[in-house]
Amino acid sequence: MESLSYxxxxxxxxxxxxxxxxxxxxxxxxxxxxxxxxxxxxxRLSSDYSKAYMPVIGTNGTGAIFVANLEQKSVYRLPVQLxxxxxxxxxxxxxxxxxxxxxxxxxxxxxxxxxxVSWGNPEEASCVGLAASSTAVYSVWEQDNQGFLAVFTPKGxxxxxxxIPGIPTNIILDDAGYTILIPFxxxxxxxxxxxxxxPTEANESNPSTMISDTCLYPQDKSSSPAYPCHxxxxxxxxxxxxxxxxxxxxxxxxxxxxxxxxxxxLGRSISCLHLLPSSNLAIATSHIxxxxxxxxxxxxxxxxxxxxxxxxLGYIAVIPLPISx
Numbered sequence: 001m002e003s004l005s006y007x008x009x010x011x012x013x014x015x016x017x018x019x020x021x022x023x024x025x026x027x028x029x030x031x032x033x034x035x036x037x038x039x040x041x042x043x044r045l046s047s048d049y050s051k052a053y054m055p056v057i058g059t060n061g062t063g064a065i066f067v068a069n070l071e072q073k074s075v076y077r078l079p080v081q082l083x084x085x086x087x088x089x090x091x092x093x094x095x096x097x098x099x100x101x102x103x104x105x106x107x108x109x110x111x112x113x114x115x116x117v118s119w120g121n122p123e124e125a126s127c128v129g130l131a132a133s134s135t136a137v138y139s140v141w142e143q144d145n146q147g148f149l150a151v152f153t154p155k156g157x158x159x160x161x162x163x164i165p166g167i168p169t170n171i172i173l174d175d176a177g178y179t180i181l182i183p184f185x186x187x188x189x190x191x192x193x194x195x196x197x198x199p200t201e202a203n204e205s206n207p208s209t210m211i212s213d214t215c216l217y218p219q220d221k222s223s224s225p226a227y228p229c230h231x232x233x234x235x236x237x238x239x240x241x242x243x244x245x246x247x248x249x250x251x252x253x254x255x256x257x258x259x260x261x262x263x264x265x266l267g268r269s270i271s272c273l274h275l276l277p278s279s280n281l282a283i284a285t286s287h288i289x290x291x292x293x294x295x296x297x298x299x300x301x302x303x304x305x306x307x308x309x310x311x312x313l314g315y316i317a318v319i320p321l322p323i324s325x
Contacts, residue, residue, distance in 0.1 A: 005321045006277055009052055009068070011040050011313040013290065018054065018068050018075060019310075023276070023318070030073040034066050042088040043315040052317055053097065055085035065097070065109075070319070080114040083107065087139075089130040092177065096154065098137050100127035106139065108156060119156040129170045133177030136199075140164065140171040145187050149180070149197065162197065165214055166190040172231040179255065180210075183228035183242055191216045192226055194242055196258050213258035217251065226251075232273040232282065241282070241297065243273050250295070264300040268293070277320040285314040292316070 006023040018032040034040075038056035045052050052068040054075075063082035068075050087100035097109040104127045106119040121127075125143040132138070136159070137152040147164035149171070166184030173180055180197040184190075193216040200209045217226060227246035233239070233255075242251040248269045252262035270284035270293060280298035285291075290311040294303040306312065 007319040007321060008283070009043065009045070009070070009317040009319060010292070011043060011054070011315055013311040013313050014309065018052070020070065020073065032068055032073060032075045034075050038064065038066070040313060040315060041085055043317050044088065044090045045317045045319065046090070046094045047092060049319050051094075053088075053090060054315075055082075055088040055097075055099070057084040057086075063099075063101075078111070078114065080109065080116060082109070082116065087127050087130045089132050089137075091132045091154070092134050096132075098130050098132055100130060100139065104141070106152075106156070108137075108154075117156065119152070122150065128168055129172075129182075131171045131173035131180065133173060135177075138171055138173065138180055140168045140182050142167055147182075147184060149182060162210065162212070164195060165216075166192060169227070169229045170231070172233065174233045174237050176237065179233070179237065181231045181233070181240060183231060185225050185227050185229075191219065192228055193217050194228060194231065194240070194253065194258075196240075196255060215253055215258040215260060217260070230272045232275050234275065235277075241273055241275075243270055243284070245269055245271055245287075250297075252297075262300065264295075264297070266293075266295070266302045268302070268305075271314045272316070274316060274318045276318060283316070283318070285312070285316055287314040290314075 008021040008023050010019045012019050016036050019028050020030040037059045041055050043054050054066045056064050063084040065078045066075050083101040085099045086102045089098050099107045104125050105121040108117050125141040128142050129140040139150045141148055147168035149162040151159045164184050168182050168184045171182050183194045186192045196213045197210045225246050226244035228242045229245045230243040232241045240253045240255050248266045250264040254261050269288045271287040272285045274283045282295045284293040291306045293305045296303050
């Protein structure tokens with residue numbers, strides 16, 4: 001019988017190192033340092049889990065990408081000069097990366113050839129998230145206290161734009177590359193919630209035909225926003241767990257019907273959520289507390305938090321490992 005174990009890849013800001021950690025035992029397997037003058041902005045695994053790509057911004061304002069070879073347990077820098085990568089994602093085949101700088105300009109980086117191409121940027125708009133399938137690049141933008149989804153071909157051709165009913169905070173694409181989820185926070189005239197886009201025809205010449213469902217949070221008596229900011233999707237792709245950073249909670253949504261089914265109150269701020277393989281457990285990161293939390297999603301409770309002097313940045317990766325029993 002085969003079951004799944006896992007490792008964690010964690011960024012330790014105290015020692016400026018990527019930590020490869022045994023997920024079940026919590027023991028550090030390897031520490032892979034990176035230069036002190038760089039600050040990571042994301043962490044993405046390759047499709048075969050053998051590498052991790054870490055975009056960074058240097059103290060001089062330039063950008064770079066470091067790659068962790070998880071088999072050799074070493075880190076190296078890609079030999080290319082980059083703009084500061086405020087947003088970053090990988091194509092499913094790992095041959096191309098997509099980058100947005102702090103001014104909202106988009107770029108594609110062909111990794112084998114190290115060729116960087118500028119796509120331009122929408123006027124006076126800020127990119128708050130990127131995601132990519134094999135047929136399209138999805139970008140979400142904030143502009144004038146509202147937002148929109150812009151869909152590009154992998155060659156950088158703008159195909160279509162879709163409005164967002166609030167201020168978008170992120171964009172998440174499911175593993176199949178079929179469902180796009182965009183959490184959004186409120187304006188003076190809108191509620192918070194999540195919008196779910198599903199392409200009806202996905203091909204390189206026309207990746208933009210979509211249907212959408214909007215799930216709005218109920219009106220809260222509190223004046224403080226929940227601030228939905230990240231989404232984790234179940235392996236069945238039927239359930240989405242929405243991280244609410246300000247309210248320290250998780251909203252559980254049934255994806256086929258786009259309806260709220262549960263609300264988990266944690267009592268502390270979390271920023272991102274990562275589901276663990278073959279379990280009802282998840283690990284949450286926190287940009288505020290720089291630690292990790294273990295969450296029991298089945299029973300809706302916070303189990304534990306890390307107790308260490310290490311400052312663990314909010315970007316981690318879960319690496320599933322098949323083991324024989």
